[in-house]
Amino acid sequence: MEILKKLKLGDFLIIIVLLIISFTPFYMLHNQEKADNQIIGIVKINNREVKKLPLNKDQKWRYQKNGKINIVQIKNHKIRVIDANCKDQVCVKEGWKSESGDTIVCLPHKFLIELKNKNQIDSNE
Amino acid sequence: MTETNNYLRTYVFTGILCSQGIILSVVEQMFPSPFFFAPGARLGLTNIITMIALMILPFNNCVLLTFLRLVLTALMTGGTSTFLFAAAGSFLSLFLMKLFLPLVPRFISIMGVSILGGVCHNFGQLLIAVLIAHSKYVLLYLPLLTVFGILSGTIVGLVSSYLLHYVDALSFIKEIINKGN
Numbered sequence: 001m002e003i004l005k006k007l008k009l010g011d012f013l014i015i016i017v018l019l020i021i022s023f024t025p026f027y028m029l030h031n032q033e034k035a036d037n038q039i040i041g042i043v044k045i046n047n048r049e050v051k052k053l054p055l056n057k058d059q060k061w062r063y064q065k066n067g068k069i070n071i072v073q074i075k076n077h078k079i080r081v082i083d084a085n086c087k088d089q090v091c092v093k094e095g096w097k098s099e100s101g102d103t104i105v106c107l108p109h110k111f112l113i114e115l116k117n118k119n120q121i122d123s124n125e
Numbered sequence: 126m127t128e129t130n131n132y133l134r135t136y137v138f139t140g141i142l143c144s145q146g147i148i149l150s151v152v153e154q155m156f157p158s159p160f161f162f163a164p165g166a167r168l169g170l171t172n173i174i175t176m177i178a179l180m181i182l183p184f185n186n187c188v189l190l191t192f193l194r195l196v197l198t199a200l201m202t203g204g205t206s207t208f209l210f211a212a213a214g215s216f217l218s219l220f221l222m223k224l225f226l227p228l229v230p231r232f233i234s235i236m237g238v239s240i241l242g243g244v245c246h247n248f249g250q251l252l253i254a255v256l257i258a259h260s261k262y263v264l265l266y267l268p269l270l271t272v273f274g275i276l277s278g279t280i281v282g283l284v285s286s287y288l289l290h291y292v293d294a295l296s297f298i299k300e301i302i303n304k305g306n
Contacts, residue, residue, distance in 0.1 A: 010228065014225075014233065014240060025267055026265065
């Protein structure tokens with residue numbers, strides 16, 4: 001307790017200011033995360049990554065191999081499988097997806113679309 | 126004649142402090158870190174030397190002292206990367222401590238300055254880590270390091286204020302050097 005008597009008001013000010021400064025990265029990174037909350041659709045076939053489709057650009061992408069066809073459409077930050085030539089059509093019936101963590105699966109073609117956050121992917125690499 | 130003597134004395138004292146700083150940092154590396162659950166947090170015993178140098182020596186000698194101490198410590202113990210980390214931390218803390226030192230007897234105590242120095246030492250190291258790792262997320266480690274920097278800064282400040290108070294040679298040397306300038 002003798003230490004506390006030696007400390008002056010300015011010392012406590014320094015400590016408080018330093019503590020506040022040390023917490024600023026939290027806020028900055030938090031806000032930034034909100035700002036570039038970009039979602040990317042990762043297309044995997046046989047569990048191998050084939051293509052990355054960012055959801056901020058409207059486009060159609062056609063996958064065709066060995067007679068297996070899946071057509072993916074991106075519109076208004078949403079993604080869906082618009083057409084496929086598999087027999088159960090589960091992937092087409094799934095409809096629009098837009099949240100991180102969502103998946104669209106086409107089991108007969110072993111075709112998988114995973115939606116992930118952009119910075120989530122960056123931090124994994 | 127006396128002028129050259131004082132000039133020499135200043136540099137001799139710089140050398141002595143430098144060697145003490147090197148010894149302290151080598152000894153500190155032998156200890157396991159007291160903050161074992163926070164890797165990177167150190168006791169920062171060399172800050173005692175920096176504090177004393179700032180109180181006694183002119184500022185350009187302090188810069189020289191810090192630079193020599195860093196190079197020699199890097200040659201003796203660490204490698205280039207350790208040198209980079211230590212250099213960033215040491216110079217940042219040195220300049221900030223110099224900035225705040227004129228406030229000492231009136232508004233803040235020596236402890237406040239050394240707390241500032243300890244925290245800035247960690248902060249400089251983290252900045253280099255950000256540059257090397259190319260990731261801003263390293264900065265999330267800052268609050269933990271700040272808390273330990275404050276703890277170790279208090280210890281260092283306490284030690285150096287007692288040193289300046291009780292060791293007669295220090296005030297004697299300060300008098301001689303100030304007379305020369």
